[in-house]
Each structure stands twice: as C-alpha cells, then as structure tokens.
Amino acid sequence: MSETTAIRALRGRLLWFVDDPHDAGEAAHRYVADGLIVIEGGIVRAAGEAGALLSSLPANAEVVDHRPHLIMPGFIDAHLHMPQTQVIASYGAQLMDWLNRYTFVEEQKLAQQGHPEKLATFLLDELLSHGTTTAVIYCSVHPQSAEALFRESERRNTRMVAGKVMMDRNAPDALTDTAASGYADSKALIERWHGKGRQLYAISPRFAVTSTPQQMEAAGRLAAEYPDCHVQTHINENRAEIAFANELYPEAGDYAGIYQRYGLLGPRSLLGHCIHMTDREWRRFAESDTVAVFCPTSNLFLGSGLFDWARARAEGVPVAVATDIGGGTSYSMLRTMSEAYKVLQLQGQSLSAFAALHAITRGNARALKLDHLIGSLEPGREADIVVLDPTAQRAMAHRLETARDLAEELFVLVTLGDERNVVATYVMGERVTPTQNSLL
Ligand code: GUN
Ligand code: ZN
Numbered sequence: 001m002s003e004t005t006a007i008r009a010l011r012g013r014l015l016w017f018v019d020d021p022h023d024a025g026e027a028a029h030r031y032v033a034d035g036l037i038v039i040e041g042g043i044v045r046a047a048g049e050a051g052a053l054l055s056s057l058p059a060n061a062e063v064v065d066h067r068p069h070l071i072m073p074g075f076i077d078a079h080l081h082m083p084q085t086q087v088i089a090s091y092g093a094q095l096m097d098w099l100n101r102y103t104f105v106e107e108q109k110l111a112q113q114g115h116p117e118k119l120a121t122f123l124l125d126e127l128l129s130h131g132t133t134t135a136v137i138y139c140s141v142h143p144q145s146a147e148a149l150f151r152e153s154e155r156r157n158t159r160m161v162a163g164k165v166m167m168d169r170n171a172p173d174a175l176t177d178t179a180a181s182g183y184a185d186s187k188a189l190i191e192r193w194h195g196k197g198r199q200l201y202a203i204s205p206r207f208a209v210t211s212t213p214q215q216m217e218a219a220g221r222l223a224a225e226y227p228d229c230h231v232q233t234h235i236n237e238n239r240a241e242i243a244f245a246n247e248l249y250p251e252a253g254d255y256a257g258i259y260q261r262y263g264l265l266g267p268r269s270l271l272g273h274c275i276h277m278t279d280r281e282w283r284r285f286a287e288s289d290t291v292a293v294f295c296p297t298s299n300l301f302l303g304s305g306l307f308d309w310a311r312a313r314a315e316g317v318p319v320a321v322a323t324d325i326g327g328g329t330s331y332s333m334l335r336t337m338s339e340a341y342k343v344l345q346l347q348g349q350s351l352s353a354f355a356a357l358h359a360i361t362r363g364n365a366r367a368l369k370l371d372h373l374i375g376s377l378e379p380g381r382e383a384d385i386v387v388l389d390p391t392a393q394r395a396m397a398h399r400l401e402t403a404r405d406l407a408e409e410l411f412v413l414v415t416l417g418d419e420r421n422v423v424a425t426y427v428m429g430e431r432v433t434p435t436q437n438s439l440l
Contacts, residue, residue: 008429009057010037011050012066012387015410016073016377017362021354022313029354030377031406036063037071039383042157042428047377064431066387069423070413072357073375074133074384075333076364077323079232079272079293081138082116082123082149082162083107084326094303095238098327108174110140116148124152124160128432130331131386131422134365134374136232136270136322137162138204141175143185150193157197157428159374159382161230163204164189168215170244179214183222190226198382198428202230202270208245208258220263230268230368233259236281237273237304256281256290265290268369270320273298274312275305282315291367292317295324296339302327309340310349320367321359333360334417341415353410383429388413392421 014035019028036050038057046053057063081087083106090102110116116139127135139145139162146164153160166182167175177185186203194201203226205211205219223231235255236242245255252258256277259265265288274285274292285292294307312319322328323336330336337356344351365375373382390413391397399416403409413421425433 005040007045007058007061008039009053009061009063010039010066010071010385010387010426011035011063012069012071014047014071014377015357016047017358018376018378020363021352021358028358034067035071037377037383037385039429042383042430044377044379044381044383046379066423070388070390071377072386072388073361073365073377073381074386074425074427075131075360076368076375077127077132077135077333078270078291078320078364078367079136079138079295079322080325080328082119082145083110083138083140085119085123085126086326088326088329090326094240095327096240096244098302103326104172104175107140108172110142110145111174116140116142116145117152119145120148120152123149124156124158126331128156128158128425128427129422129434130333130419131388131425132331132333133384133386133425133427134159134161134368134370136202136230136368138206138232139164141165141167141177143189146189146193150189150196150199153199154197156432157430159198159200159370159384161200161202161368163202163230163232166203166205166215166219167210168212170210179212179218182215183218186222187225190222190229194226194229200230201226202232204232205264207234207241208249208255209241213249216258216262216264223263223266228268230270231264231266232270232272233264234272235259235274236276237299238302239276242276254278254281254284256284260284260288267291270368272322272324273304273307275299275307277308277311282311282317285317286315289318291320293320293322294340295322295328296343297329297336298324298327299343300339301329306343306347308347309344309351310347318367319359320364330418332418334414334421336360338415338417353407353414356414357410383426385426386422387424387426388417388421389423390417390421392423393417396421
C-alpha cells in the first residue's frame with residue numbers, strides 16, 4: 001500500500017455476501033468477528049482479519065475502531081419517489097385515488113423555485129441516516145427536479161440512479177410533458193448526468209396509464225439509444241390500474257406486453273410491484289431478464305397485494321427490494337425487510353436474516369447490474385459502508401441477551417432494526433453521518 005495517499009481502516013465485525021444465501025447457504029456470506037476494512041482513495045483495498053491486516057498498514061493510516069459493531073456494505077434502495085417525501089403517510093386510499101388525491105398535488109410543488117433543492121437535500125440526508133448509500137429515484141416531471149437531485153448527490157459523492165418522470169396523459173396539466181419534450185428533456189439530462197462522477201440515469205416513463213403510445217415509443221427510443229441507462233416504471237400493482245392500462249393498450253395482450261412492445265423490458269429495466277402477474281407476464285419478464293421490484297411497505301399500506309417472491313425465483317426473474325417512498329412508509333431498508341418477511345409469511349414463504357441482508361446489499365447491487373461497484377466489501381468496491389449496532393434500541397438489547405448465534409442476532413436486527421441502529425454511514429470511505437438535516 002502506498003505511503004503517500006491517506007489510508008483509513010475501519011475495525012469491527014465485518015459482514016458481506018459473495019453469493020445468494022438461497023443458492024449457496026452458509027457459504028454465501030463472509031463474517032469476520034474481528035475484522036478490518038482498509039480503504040484508500042474511497043475504494044476498499046482489503047477486508048479480512050484485523051490481526052493480519054493491522055500489521056500491514058503504514059504508520060500514518062487512520063484506524064477507526066467500531067468494535068463491537070457490525071460493518072456492512074451500505075444499503076441499496078431500488079425504487080422511491082423524491083416528490084413523495086411529503087406524501088408519505090397519507091390516509092385512506094388505494095393507488096389511483098392516492099395518486100390523484102395526494103401525489104399529483106404534491107408533485108406540482110416541484111415547479112416552485114427552491115422546492116426540488118429542499119426535497120433533494122432532505123432525501124439524501126434521510127437515506128444516509130438510514131444507512132442507504134444508493135437509491136433508484138423517481139423525480140417529478142420537471143427536469144429541474146432531477147437536476148436538483150443529481151447536483152446534491154454529486155456534491156455528496158453518492159452513487160444515485162435517478163430520472164425525470166415522463167407523463168403525458170391522465171395527470172393534471174401542470175404535471176404533463178409531451179412525447180417530444182419528455183424525450184428531449186430526458187436526453188438532455190442523460191447527456192449531462194449519466195456517468196458524471198457516480199451519477200446514473202434511469203429513463204422513467206411513470207407507467208403505461210400516464211403515457212401515450214407516442215411517449216412510450218419515445219421512452220423506448222431513449223432506452224435503445226442509451227442501453228447502459230436503467231429504465232424504471234410500474235406494473236401490476238392494483239386491479240383498477242391494470243384494467244385501465246389494458247384498456248388503453250388493448251392490442252398489447254397484457255400489461256407486460258405494453259412495455260415489451262415499446263422496448264422497455266430488459267436486464268436494466270426495474271419494474272415496480274409486479275403483484276398481479278399472469279403466467280404469460282412472468283414469462284415475458286424471464287425471457288427479457290427484467291427485474292421485479294418488491295416494495296413491501298407500500299404494497300401493504302396501499303392495500304395492493306402480496307408479492308410472490310417464490311414464484312419470481314421459480315420463473316428465473318431477478319428481484320430487487322425497495323421502500324417506494326411515499327406509497328411506502330419507511331426509509332429504512334431494515335424495516336422494509338421486516339415487512340417483506342411478513343408479506344412472505346402470509347404466503348407460506350420465508351426469508352432468513354441472511355437472505356434479507358443479502359437482498360439490500362449484494363442482491364440489489366446485482367439486480368441493478370452495479371455489483372462490480374457496490375454492495376460488497378470485496379477489494380475494488382467503492383467504500384460505501386454502514387456501521388450497525390444491533391443493541392442500540394433497548395428492546396433489542398434486551399432480546400439479544402438470549403441470542404445464541406449470529407443468525408439469531410441478525411434476525412433480531414432485521415425484524416426490529418431501523419435508523420436507530422445506524423451508528424455511522426460512509427460514502428467512498430468518508431463518514432457522512434450524523435447528517436445535519438440542514439433544512440429541518
Ligand atoms: N404507479 C404509478 N405511479 C406510482 C407511484 O407514484 N406510486 C406507486 N406506488 N405506484 C405508482
Ligand atoms: Zn413507485
């Protein structure tokens with residue numbers, strides 16, 4: 001290791017994944033009870049036993065002692081809405097009413113000077129304080145909303161995937177673009193931000209209901225022109241939504257067929273919800289390697305239904321997990337997995353703590369095709385890291401007095417944990433929490 005660049009090392013209990021626990025069982029994770037992560041230039045250079053690694057550090061290395069806390073890769077959230085940070089916890093409606101009554105009202109405020117900046121600052125503070133270091137984010141229809149998010153993310157050097165929503169019908173006039181302007185504005189944002197530093201662009205037709213065929217075609221054209229951008233949209237969340245989508249596109253055969261027809265399915269396509277899927281739709285997903293995004297707190301809150309993870313696995317469809325703020329009710333990926341566990345329990349399925357922690361780190365990184373960069377503590381990865389204290393809450397410390405092994409401790413963490421268990425969050429090796437919540 002070089003003597004000239006600053007080296008920082010974090011000491012604690014290391015936990016990360018090299019495989020999916022569902023496939024590889026115990027061999028999927030790496031756990032080092034007294035471990036050290038060595039970081040240089042924001043990149044993990046080594047992760048392993050502290051004893052061996054400490055002796056190889058140069059004299060000027062800074063060692064941060066986080067013992068006895070857990071050190072994991074930063075969490076990844078595969079789907080949320082920046083404009084809905086002030087919609088979260090809105091009472092008494094299912095999807096279509098909820099969009100019209102609450103969401104489309106709040107989203108109009110992003111046209112106001114300074115509002116996108118306020119929401120972007122709030123959102124990134126909130127994500128980082130919950131240990132989430134990468135998120136896939138819908139901004140509003142206004143290009144300046146994505147601009148504000150990317151600017152704030154670039155300032156913090158976080159790796160975010162985001163896009164301006166495209167929406168040219170079935171929404172208030174103040175929230176619609178056109179096929180042409182949605183294309184041009186998205187293209188300009190891609191040219192400006194995609195691959196700039198750590199920022200990545202997601203082409204974001206909101207869902208088939210709010211896009212004309214002309215706009216869907218424009219979104220598909222963007223996806224073809226920029227094949228390394230993600231595509232994000234929604235599908236099969238709610239029965240009324242599905243009926244509406246199929247009515248608008250009768251020739252497509254089914255809802256997934258609409259997106260397929262316009263070239264919007266594929267390995268970088270992240271389709272939110274996927275609850276009420278037909279056999280043919282599962283096949284369309286599997287054949288195109290499209291990612292299903294499971295949003296448990298949202299699906300429960302909006303009464304949408306239960307995501308069938310076992311079916312997705314059986315069909316060979318990759319799954320990502322997400323908060324879906326503000327249909328979702330928590331920024332915490334731990335709390336999200338606690339609700340995922342319950343959604344699966346209701347269907348006779350299960351979710352081990354290892355599988356849950358894999359999902360919000362390496363699992364989501366793989367689903368986003370970013371696992372060469374994030375989601376792990378393997379050397380060469382970007383040093384986005386969360387430090388967790390499973391005893392930080394009194395009820396958890398009390399419960400953990402009876403825990404017999406790591407699996408049990410981690411299950412308590414996943415079931416009861418939230419941002420109170422986050423001791424520190426690091427972005428590219430720099431500590432970024434506690435945040436200032438400067439606008440609150
Ligand atoms: N479908 C289309 N837009 C949205 C949204 O903002 N939230 C949710 N949960 N579903 C959607
Ligand atoms: Zn959503």
